[in-house]
Amino acid sequence: MSHAAAFPAPARATAAVAARATDLSKVYGQGETQVVALDQVSVEFGRGRFTAIMGPSGSGKSTLMHCMAGLDSISSGSALIGDTELTGLNDKKLTQLRRDKIGFIFQAFNLLPTLTALENITLPMDIAGRKADRDWLDRIVSTVGLSGRLKHRPAQLSGGQQQRVAVARALASQPEIIFADEPTGNLDSRSGAEVLGFLRNSVRAMQQTVVMVTHDPVAAAYADRVIFLADGRIVEELYEPTADAVLDRMRLFDAKNRTS
Numbered sequence: 001m002s003h004a005a006a007f008p009a010p011a012r013a014t015a016a017v018a019a020r021a022t023d024l025s026k027v028y029g030q031g032e033t034q035v036v037a038l039d040q041v042s043v044e045f046g047r048g049r050f051t052a053i054m055g056p057s058g059s060g061k062s063t064l065m066h067c068m069a070g071l072d073s074i075s076s077g078s079a080l081i082g083d084t085e086l087t088g089l090n091d092k093k094l095t096q097l098r099r100d101k102i103g104f105i106f107q108a109f110n111l112l113p114t115l116t117a118l119e120n121i122t123l124p125m126d127i128a129g130r131k132a133d134r135d136w137l138d139r140i141v142s143t144v145g146l147s148g149r150l151k152h153r154p155a156q157l158s159g160g161q162q163q164r165v166a167v168a169r170a171l172a173s174q175p176e177i178i179f180a181d182e183p184t185g186n187l188d189s190r191s192g193a194e195v196l197g198f199l200r201n202s203v204r205a206m207q208q209t210v211v212m213v214t215h216d217p218v219a220a221a222y223a224d225r226v227i228f229l230a231d232g233r234i235v236e237e238l239y240e241p242t243a244d245a246v247l248d249r250m251r252l253f254d255a256k257n258r259t260s
């Protein structure tokens with residue numbers, strides 16, 4: 001009997017996928033003020049892959065990320081993190097899932113000002129009552145280039161360094177998936193490149209799964225794959241993107257929008 005036959009297809013498919021949306025819809029409001037923010041979106045985020053989500057303002061990028069991360073409820077369809085279906089989880093279970101399986105990186109670094117860099121990095125694990133794996137932590141801290149800065153407080157760090165602390169914090173617990181919302185939006189291009197390079201490294205060297213919302217074609221080019229949203233639907237995908245290829249697609253969508 002072949003190995004393929006020994007492992008049923010759904011189990012193998014699940015193992016390679018860190019998160020999945022199936023016919024996911026999100027509707028805000030009712031009646032005349034109703035907005036369909038996501039319209040039956042189906043997408044898989046492969047484990048150990050770096051995916052960028054792009055699209056015009058209002059196309060549903062943040063909504064997709066928030067629904068997948070259990071930060072917002074979904075109207076219909078399903079959203080899975082690993083094998084866990086988010087719909088039906090109560091608030092306590094959702095909080096646990098976010099804490100244990102998901103890492104977050106936001107545009108505003110969201111560090112606690114009174115804690116040192118190291119304390120910020122280990123905070124989520126401290127709250128969860130989990131001990132950070134020392135070797136893993138050392139590896140993250142040295143890869144992210146913060147070894148000499150661990151006792152500094154956020155105000156004593158540059159924007160790029162602060163965001164690298166936030167990236168290290170997201171990586172510390174080796175989450176199933178990291179969601180990054182415009183992680184370089186507040187950074188100059190050099191600091192942004194450092195943060196993105198580090199995120200890409202964490203995918204290559206540590207098999208981390210990263211999903212990142214961005215408006216920036218240069219940032220998107222760090223990803224393995226770019227998904228384009230328009231009006232709450234996935235309209236295009238690009239693998240191994242270059243900034244130029246991403247820019248071309250964006251221009252194409254703009255032109256289509258102007259003529260439709």
Ligand SMILES: Nc1ncnc2c1ncn2[C@@H]1O[C@H](COP(=O)(O)OP(=O)(O)OP(=O)(O)O)[C@@H](O)[C@H]1O
Pocket residue numbers: 028029035036037055056057058059060061062063064
């Ligand atoms: N809480 C809410 N209540 C009502 N409508 C909302 C809410 N949040 C988002 N929307 C609407 O849903 C649609 C998708 O919004 P979303 O924030 O996901 O877009 P986006 O692609 O992330 O935009 P941007 O690039 O501007 O951040 C928009 O039309 C928005 O106005």
